[in-house]
Amino acid sequence: MxxxxxxxxxxxxxxxxxxxxxxxxxxxxxxxxxxxxxxxxxxxxxxxxxxxxxxxxxxxxxxxxxxxxxxxxxxxxxxxxxxxxxxxxxxxxxxxxxxxxxxxxxxxxxxxxxxxxxxxxxxxxxxxxxxxxxxxxxxxxxxxxxxxxxxxxxxxxxxxxxxxxxxxxxxxxxxxxxxxxxxxxxxDFKVFFVQGFYITVSSIIILLLAQLDRFVINYFLDKNSLARYFLSYTLVSLISLFSQSLIVIYLPKVSEYIGNDNFESLRYINKNYSRIIIVFTLFQTIIYNIILKYIFLLYKIELYLNDYIVLNILMLGVLISNMFGIGMTIAAYSEDKLTLVKIQLIVLLVYLPLVVLTVKYYGIIGAAISFSICQIAVKYLLYLFYRKKRKLNLFFIG
Known part of the structure; x- marks a missing residue:
């Protein structure tokens, strides 16, 4: 502890x-x-x-x-x-x-x-x-x-x-x-290249799903909109710091349980992890809504009502996605890498036109909506995969 x-x-x-x-x-x-x-x-x-x-x-x-x-x-x-x-x-x-x-x-x-x-x-x-x-x-x-x-x-x-x-x-x-x-x-370099291919493609898709919206905002909107969106996004991303601290502790055990097909122990780790992250997310949402105007003031960036809406949409996306567990971590360190890449690629193909259309017509609020939808979609599809194929329930109350 x-x-x-x-x-x-x-x-x-x-x-x-x-x-x-x-x-x-x-x-x-x-x-x-x-x-x-x-x-x-x-x-x-x-x-x-x-x-x-x-x-x-x-x-x-x-x-x-x-x-x-x-x-x-x-x-x-x-x-x-x-x-x-x-x-x-x-x-x-x-x-x-x-x-x-x-x-x-x-x-x-x-x-x-x-x-x-x-x-x-x-x-x-x-x-x-x-x-x-x-x-x-x-x-x-x-x-x-x-x-x-x-x-x-x-x-x-x-x-x-x-x-x-x-x-x-x-x-x-x-x-x-x-x-x-x-x-x-x-x-051999060829073996090394093949071994790293799927996880690299998967990681890049994850990043595109998480941060492609910035480039779309930069293209359709102005620098002020991008700066405001990035500041809200940065605050939301702080939740991942807490989740990473937990998963780093669990990672050696997670890797061991995956190798031994010990799904019951994985389910136990997942349940505790998800519940802690969900409580932490709710707490941070309250705090951010209180201090947001002061943070924007420190950055000398003007605050609008839309910025509160963007922040809460992003936080809601993080909250719901974490309800479906650590499927991405399990897939990344198991033989399910190809499945992970396929799911992410499907979501990315949907996300590309979605983020363009939502940003074009709804600005940074549209970017927040499309981002949240796709983050939830990846976690939910992995949840369905592990529940059906591995009989592993990753839902936080499972």
Whole structure:
């Protein structure tokens, strides 16, 4: 319990560091830069998933078998990250990040951190993992902005130059630590590529379902609308920090139960997990409705009635989706990856025209509605799959 509490505190601290970074950007560079920052955050997350290529999931599933090729893993992380960065830089004006493209280089470092996370989690070093991912990564970016802004260096290039110089030093120790934790078996690249394909495609689809609406808003609406929507979305996404803190504790057991087909134990973990998240979501919804106007004031962004509506629609989507359990986690670490990808692809194909139409005619409220519908749809379809095929009831009162 103490470990869970500490991990949650680290997640909260990292979240507040992220919020503070956004506030510094909005107050010192303006809404337009803050809106671009929201797009960059999405592209960075997409780039990390692509460059990681399912490595973290593979480590969790195969850690005890000592068949992880560390050298190939790190090489793929770095090369794939560079390829993604080159593509983004080529399309930076079309993507709407012409002022904030310097941030995209952090993909290289974040991809290495994600790989290291899997090793640390499987060796029971969740606290060390949280210190790197939640404290250092987010806190250092905030500090870099804070220092440079206060000494008169209102330049993104100078801010990120300071940030990257620190990350380079940290990455050296990260790579060194990965070699000490993992096996040294050699693996064929073709096998490695196939193993990571489904989970990478699945992760990218998840991200598109979660964050594609930002690019649609950027295309149909203005930067102010994007900034307002992103701020509400950021608040809602803080719930995932709490859920991640819980699932990190359970993950080794979940992986073990999946391997042993111990569905009864999985059901027990799922029930407790879902109920805690639902109560936490309800509590946060109340708090957010009270403090929303003050948060917008801190960011120097004007608040409208629509922003309250967007916030509550997003929170409702999170609440209902969590009622259908941890099917996505189970599928990601089991042989059901292909089923997960199929379900996500079907929902994505529905989501694409839906988000375009709703944003075009209903603005950011439409974006919130389409986002919530699709998040619920993925969880519900996985719930039906596990109930029918595996006789596993993932509903929170099952």
């Amino acid at each position: 103490k470990k869970s509490l500490f991990l949650l505190l680290m997640k909260i601290f990292g979240a507040f560091s992220t919020l503070a970074t956004g506030m510094l950007i909005s107050r010192n560079f303006g809404e337009e830069y803050f809106a671009e920052y929201s797009l960059v955050v999405t592209l960075i997350a997409l780039g990390v998933l692509f460059s990681n290529w399912g490595t973290s999931n593979f480590v969790v599933q195969n850690f005890k078998r000592d068949n992880i090729d560390i050298r190939l893993t790190l090489l793929v992380n770095i090369i794939f990250a560079i390829v993604f960065i080159i593509i983004v830089l080529f399309f930076k004006n079309w993507l709407g990040i012409e002022n904030f493209f310097i941030a995209i280089f952090s993909i290289i470092f974040y991809s290495l951190f994600l790989t290291k996370s899997a090793f640390l989690i499987m060796t029971g070093k969740q606290i060390k993992n949280s210190l790197i991912n939640d404290f250092l990564k987010n806190f250092l970016l905030m500090i870099s902005f804070f220092i440079c802004v206060n000494i008169g260096f209102n330049s993104l290039n100078k801010i990120y130059a300071l940030y990257y110089s620190i990350l380079i030093l940290i990455s050296y120790f990260v790579i060194k630590d990965i070699y000490s934790l993992g096996g040294q078996k050699r693996q």
